Amino acid sequence: MKQFIFLLIILSISLTTFAQKVNQQDSIMLRKIFDEALVNGKSYDWLEHLSNSIGGRLSGSLEAERAVSYTKEELEELGLDKVWLQPVMVPKWVRGVNEYAYFESTTGNSTVVNICALGGSAPTPEGGLKANIVEVKGLEELAALGKEKIEGKIVFYNRPMNPKLIQTFEAYGGCVDQRYAGAMEASKFGATGVIVRSMSLKIDEHPHTGTMTYGDLPLEDRIPAAAISTKDANLLSGALKLNPKTTFYFNQTCRAFPDVESFNVIGEITGSMYPEKVIVVGGHLDSWDMGDGAHDDGAGCVQSMEVLRLFKRLDYKPKHTIRVVLFMNEENGLRGARKYAEVAENNNEKHIFALESDAGGFTPRGFSFQSSDEDFKQIENWKPLFEPYLVHYFVQGGSGADVAPLKKDYNVMAGLRPDSQRYFDYHHAHTDTFDKVNKRELELGGAAMTSLIYLYDKYGTVNDPVE
Structure with missing residues (x-):
């Protein structure tokens, strides 16, 4: 009996040591992600071009078309395994002269x-x-x-x-x-x-x-x-x-006017172990024609692009396929989100996790999750990893309009939750412009998103479907 108790003690100590080692490895990885994002981040430069060189990107507009071309080229520059455009028909509405x-x-x-x-x-x-x-x-x-x-x-x-x-x-x-x-x-x-x-x-x-x-x-x-x-x-x-x-x-x-063709912009790093299982991160590329859509949702797009750039820069080879999707037509139709979900369903793709950034480029506070209670228990175990960055507000609730159509019983949807007190000062107004975005706040959001994607890639979800 004493020998059995001794073995249990040794096993408990070993498991505790292993858990601490795993947490330390994750902590080190998150530190690398934040360091790279804050020192060499690209999101702010990408947003400057989207906002100041292209401007408001209402679905069906010339500006939306130019944004598709620009982001596709930038994703190709990252050396991803695959970059492509997904056609989708979108509404075309023109404001006309000033009201x-x-x-x-x-x-x-x-x-x-x-x-x-x-x-x-x-x-x-x-x-x-x-x-x-x-x-x-x-x-x-x-x-x-x-x-x-x-x-x-x-x-x-x-x-x-x-x-x-x-x-x-x-x-x-x-x-x-x-x-x-x-x-x-x-x-x-x-x-x-x-x-x-x-x-x-x-x-x-x-x-x-x-x-x-x-x-x-x-x-x-x-x-x-x-x-x-x-x-x-x-x-x-x-x-x-x-x-x-x-x-x-x-x-x-x-x-x-009649509907016109536009595109979702998609890029991916193919998974090394589970290429058939997809983790998505994204925002919506379209914006209203007033202002230049810097917070809504240029910020979310460039933060999502930054996730894949950080993985490439840190030479991180994900187990699952990591895919960035810049959705078209969230503002007045959600056509891009529905088309992406439809194609994913037709291709029998398994999306185990999806993260959306569509709440502005302000200081990140945490994430909201659409998940089972079992999955949320796993999520809560990760909070200490985010506490040094003050991004540990984790709640069950909504995720985002563009990833919502991907929800299944087995997967988890999430949304980045920045400080929202100033968001509606600019939302859908002429004042939603690049000068309202703080570089460091934007980069912190991209790093937080990358960190969460990393953890889901490493540990999966509780109800991850088995092939």
Whole structure:
């Protein structure tokens, strides 16, 4: 019996020593990743070109086409095992000339305000649209007012993001329905147009665009929709309180065209042991036409490219196939994500892990995971490795819109979670520009993503499918 207990003690000591050795090896590897990213990183240079030499990359635009060519060439320069373009049909919507708007609280007394057309909106009639305006706080209040009080008027949705919520993406989700479905619902009550408060916690003069839907409404029933800056939304709301008969005028010349061909940009390092099993990292290459899409989502694209560059630079040979995917058309359709998932399904590819960066290039705080409880226990064991870099906020929750279609019972989806307090200051606005991105914060995010990919490549997932 004593001999048996002695053997158990020796075994326990050996396992503990082995675990410490493994953790030390991982710690050393993460240090190498962060050192290389912070000293010789390429992500900031790539982003500078995407932002300043190409600009806003709305699906179907010349700029999106140029971004496809540029990122493909840069991935080829890394010496990956394979780089290719995956065709996908995307919508083409053009903003037209700059929008113009004002409101009149008394006859002849007009106040010019800052607006921008929502993505996919119909244009105003030639010469613009002018009507009385009615303010509501959301879709429920719209329905409560009914057709009698809505017909022939412009609906002004003015529900702000909730400042009490520390997680700003939660605040965004709490009011974005009025932007997305506001025009569709208002048209059912005979409204002639829609103005929506910008999705931002900052009070300024910059309107924020974003996608919207008309559902299955026929073309003749589709009404124009625009976002108004938060500062001007407050001004308009105040004017309506003083004079409920205030009128609003706006003019926009946006137009939708037939779908056009574009591409997902894909590059990979083939796995040395399990080439048939894929780990994906990516962001979306398209952006809105306002600003240059530096945070949304140029940052996520270049960070994802940096993951593969770091592995090549450190001469790390992954067990699994590591694939970067720069998705097209996340902003107004998710066509790229759906096409990639469709092709993966048709090719019977096994994606064991997918990581997306689409929350800006700010200081990384950690990751959110879509996973089983068993997989999340494994993830929590890795937190100490990230603590020296202050990137150890690990939670179960969402991942990202582009990787979500890849979710299976056996795999794990994740999203990089940077500090989000400033993200919606710039999101979908003219102010989303390269000068708003901090080089070190961007590089820290790329290093954190590479570290997580490394751990998943080394240890796999709990429910990794067996061939």
